[in-house]
Amino acid sequence: METKKIHTDVLIIGGGTAGCYAAITLGKEKDVKVLIAEKANIKRSGCLAAGVNAINAYITEGRVPQDYVDYCKKDGAGIVREDLLLSMSERLNEVTENMEKLGLVILKDENNKYVTRGNRNIKINGENIKPILADAVKKQENVTVLNHVNITDYIVEKNQIKGAYGFDVNEQVFYEIYAKAVLCSTGGAAGLYRPNNPGFSRHKMWYPPFNTGAGYAMGILAGAEMTTFEMRFIALRCKDTIAPTGTIAQGVPAKQLNAKGEVYETKYGLTTSQRLYGTVTENREGRGPCYLGTKGISSEQEKDLFKAYLNMAPSQTLKWLEAGQGPSQQNVEIEGTEPYIVGGHTASGYWVDNNRETTVHGLYAAGDVAGGCPQKYVTGALAEGEIAAEAILSYLQTHKEVPEEDAVKAKEKQQEYETYLSQKQSLLTIEQAEESMQKIMDEYAGGISTDYQYNESRLKLADEKICNLMEDCKKLSAEDMDDLLRIYEIRERLVVCRVVIAHLLARKETRWHSFAENMDYPDQSEEWLKYVNSRMENGNINIYLRELVTGGMAYEHTDSTR
Amino acid sequence: MSIRIRPDKCVGCKRCIEACPGNLIKLNEQGKAWIKHEKDCWGCTSCLKECKVDAIAFFLGADIGGRGSTLSVTQKGDRNIWKVENPAGEIQTIEVNKKDANKY
Numbered sequence: 250m251e252t253k254k255i256h257t258d259v260l261i262i263g264g265g266t267a268g269c270y271a272a273i274t275l276g277k278e279k280d281v282k283v284l285i286a287e288k289a290n291i292k293r294s295g296c297l298a299a300g301v302n303a304i305n306a307y308i309t310e311g312r313v314p315q316d317y318v319d320y321c322k323k324d325g326a327g328i329v330r331e332d333l334l335l336s337m338s339e340r341l342n343e344v345t346e347n348m349e350k351l352g353l354v355i356l357k358d359e360n361n362k363y364v365t366r367g368n369r370n371i372k373i374n375g376e377n378i379k380p381i382l383a384d385a386v387k388k389q390e391n392v393t394v395l396n397h398v399n400i401t402d403y404i405v406e407k408n409q410i411k412g413a414y415g416f417d418v419n420e421q422v423f424y425e426i427y428a429k430a431v432l433c434s435t436g437g438a439a440g441l442y443r444p445n446n447p448g449f450s451r452h453k454m455w456y457p458p459f460n461t462g463a464g465y466a467m468g469i470l471a472g473a474e475m476t477t478f479e480m481r482f483i484a485l486r487c488k489d490t491i492a493p494t495g496t497i498a499q500g501v502p503a504k505q506l507n508a509k510g511e512v513y514e515t516k517y518g519l520t521t522s523q524r525l526y527g528t529v530t531e532n533r534e535g536r537g538p539c540y541l542g543t544k545g546i547s548s549e550q551e552k553d554l555f556k557a558y559l560n561m562a563p564s565q566t567l568k569w570l571e572a573g574q575g576p577s578q579q580n581v582e583i584e585g586t587e588p589y590i591v592g593g594h595t596a597s598g599y600w601v602d603n604n605r606e607t608t609v610h611g612l613y614a615a616g617d618v619a620g621g622c623p624q625k626y627v628t629g630a631l632a633e634g635e636i637a638a639e640a641i642l643s644y645l646q647t648h649k650e651v652p653e654e655d656a657v658k659a660k661e662k663q664q665e666y667e668t669y670l671s672q673k674q675s676l677l678t679i680e681q682a683e684e685s686m687q688k689i690m691d692e693y694a695g696g697i698s699t700d701y702q703y704n705e706s707r708l709k710l711a712d713e714k715i716c717n718l719m720e721d722c723k724k725l726s727a728e729d730m731d732d733l734l735r736i737y738e739i740r741e742r743l744v745v746c747r748v749v750i751a752h753l754l755a756r757k758e759t760r761w762h763s764f765a766e767n768m769d770y771p772d773q774s775e776e777w778l779k780y781v782n783s784r785m786e787n788g789n790i791n792i793y794l795r796e797l798v799t800g801g802m803a804y805e806h807t808d809s810t811r
Numbered sequence: 812m813s814i815r816i817r818p819d820k821c822v823g824c825k826r827c828i829e830a831c832p833g834n835l836i837k838l839n840e841q842g843k844a845w846i847k848h849e850k851d852c853w854g855c856t857s858c859l860k861e862c863k864v865d866a867i868a869f870f871l872g873a874d875i876g877g878r879g880s881t882l883s884v885t886q887k888g889d890r891n892i893w894k895v896e897n898p899a900g901e902i903q904t905i906e907v908n909k910k911d912a913n914k915y
């Protein structure tokens with residue numbers, strides 16, 4: 250394996266929504282050297298690859314940022330960081346305007362005002378939002394982009410970030426990257442649980458199957474503190490295509506109906522988890538399948554839906570046209586997805602301060618990988634990218650020293666990669682390992698097959714089985730760099746699985762139906778108005794409970810909390 | 812759900828290979844693109860949009876209701892022209908202007 254050694258001021262891991270926007274923000278300081286390492290190609294990588302439907306987080310006229318904080322707090326049943334939510338909400342509109350300047354098409358009315366959808370959304374054409382961001386990144390003279398480089402581990406010494414290791418996903422090249430500050434923006438984790446369509450269409454999932462939780466895993470392995478991994482995100486989606494439902498539910502709008510045609514959403518409540526739980530319960534009690542009631546919409550509306558889905562989830566439009574029956578003739582069947590860990594929808598991720606600095610000095614996190622601040626969506630990820638970039642600029646003022654290279658550690662990592670490339674194929678293949686992990690999580694840690702429910706006995710078995718699988722995965726063999734990528738994607742997910750299990754075990758209540766449905770403790774309990782945090786220490790996942798950071802408070806790291 | 816690449820049309824420009832967010836497409840010895848990880852396609856259609864010669868089509872697997880129709884897209888200026896072709900060869904097109912925002 251060839252070695253490439255790079256020194257930079259700032260390393261951004263993952264050139265997605267948050268990572269690209271951070272790079273654009275850092276582009277204003279021309280003497281700061283910035284490097285983006287991206288496992289795919291920033292033009293179409295991550296959540297935005299196919300496009301998005303709307304701006305989901307925006308402060309519409311007559312509302313203030315605190316309203317958005319209050320909404321998220323209610324939806325998350327109190328387990329949110331109000332300081333993070335507020336600093337994000339204050340920037341939602343500014344980043345939206347910047348995106349429009351960069352070329353994003355936003356619908357406006359005759360008075361040149363953005364057209365809203367409900368209380369918090371605005372209408373756009375988001376098909377090319379990622380190429381727009383990528384073009385803006387390319388214009389920054391001080392930003393270099395390394396496409397097709399997969400990062401696997403941080404370089405950390407005495408809880409101080411120094412850079413990261415990775416490899417080229419096509420060529421036999423090992424990357425040793427040193428940086429004064431690092432931003433982790435690798436998105437959330439999909440593919441932990443057995444998906445809705447486990448066969449040929451196993452990757453027809455909602456969250457990108459290529460966001461495999463690398464950023465979480467690297468942080469966990471480096472001893473960074475994580476928060477709220479037990480608040481899994483399970484989406485309510487169109488059956489089979491797993492396409493978003495918001496376009497129909499809020500756009501048309503359409504109500505949730507059971508097989509008898511009854512509107513059931515009002516019975517269970519309207520938070521994100523309640524809407525899902527309602528659907529799961531209607532199915533379990535024999536009143537499924539469930540639908541979004543679209544039958545009878547006009548052909549004009551139907552045509553607009555065809556277009557809207559082509560701009561975001563084209564398989565849904567194909568599905569309608571192939572069936573010869575569109576949503577005007579047929580209600581749209583809905584189902585819950587497998588659980589994801591996504592800090593931009595729920596609150597799982599790195600435990601950060603208001604600058605989005607993690608508990609590792611000089612390591613920042615933004616977007617779906619950062620915790621405490623749910624309902625970020627696109628604009629929240631952009632806002633966090635900007636906040637982190639600004640904080641990094643001031644950090645660099647006082648941290649000018651170039652990190653010292655560590656040849657011994659680098660050699661060790663390179664040898665780890667080379668071992669996979671040279672060892673003989675054992676009985677376990679990469680495919681089997683993935684299937685096995687997903688089956689364990691599905692059956693023992695509250696997946697689709699158990700209606701998302703679990704108990705302590707099952708979770709303990711899940712952990713034991715995941716640990717065994719981790720051992721076995723050390724014997725996986727890679728024929729080429731493409732295989733190596735897939736081995737590390739499994740390794741990352743297994744690490745994340747262990748932390749999810751530990752968090753599910755720790756929260757002894759059911760705060761959110763379905764998201765964390767603990768059958769040993771089926772009710773909500775005041776006692777658990779706390780954050781469940783964790784750190785990996787000497788190979789064990791230790792749980793730390795922390796008091797809520799509510800309105801007016803701001804959490805700051807101290808030496809004792811690092 | 813996955814994609815199909817037509818070797819007779821592919822000119823080996825590698826644009827699809829560069830763009831796929833999952834690194835699923837490779838170049839074979841004949842210099843043509845092929846999908847190595849057929850079951851790992853997310854259906855984002857990035858590769859379709861990158862291909863200048865319309866060599867890539869997208870389809871739904873039978874496990875999610877696919878019955879042999881394909882979806883492809885060509886770009887003309889600001890317009891994406893989407894084409895659905897059923898097994899009988901019948902074609903439906905939908906044009907989406909990138910300058911028009913979604914109504915929903």
Ligand SMILES: Cc1cc2nc3c(=O)[nH]c(=O)nc-3n(C[C@H](O)[C@H](O)[C@H](O)COP(=O)(O)OP(=O)(O)OC[C@H]3O[C@@H](n4cnc5c(N)ncnc54)[C@H](O)[C@@H]3O)c2cc1C
Pocket residue numbers: 262263264265266267268286287288289291294295296297300301302303304305306398399400401434435436437455456457459460461463464493593594615616617618625626627628630832
């Ligand atoms: C299908 C879908 C539709 C959505 N629709 C909407 C919508 O209509 N409106 C809305 O507001 N929000 C929407 N969202 C949510 C929003 O898109 C996300 O919350 C946001 O884009 C997350 O940004 P991010 O930067 O955290 O992650 P991403 O944009 O996914 O970026 C993560 C990046 O990290 C890279 N990466 C991962 N691992 C590694 C590694 N090991 N090394 C190097 N690089 C790595 C990935 O390739 C990717 O480029 C949608 C999300 C999805 C999945």
Ligand code: SF4
Pocket residue numbers: 813814830831832833834835836846851852853854855856857858859
């Ligand atoms: S549709 Fe997307 S995920 Fe599938 S092969 Fe094409 S670019 Fe890759």
Ligand code: SF4
Pocket residue numbers: 816820821822823824825826827828843844861862863864865866867
């Ligand atoms: S983009 Fe089209 S022509 Fe180019 S390699 Fe891919 S399939 Fe072939």
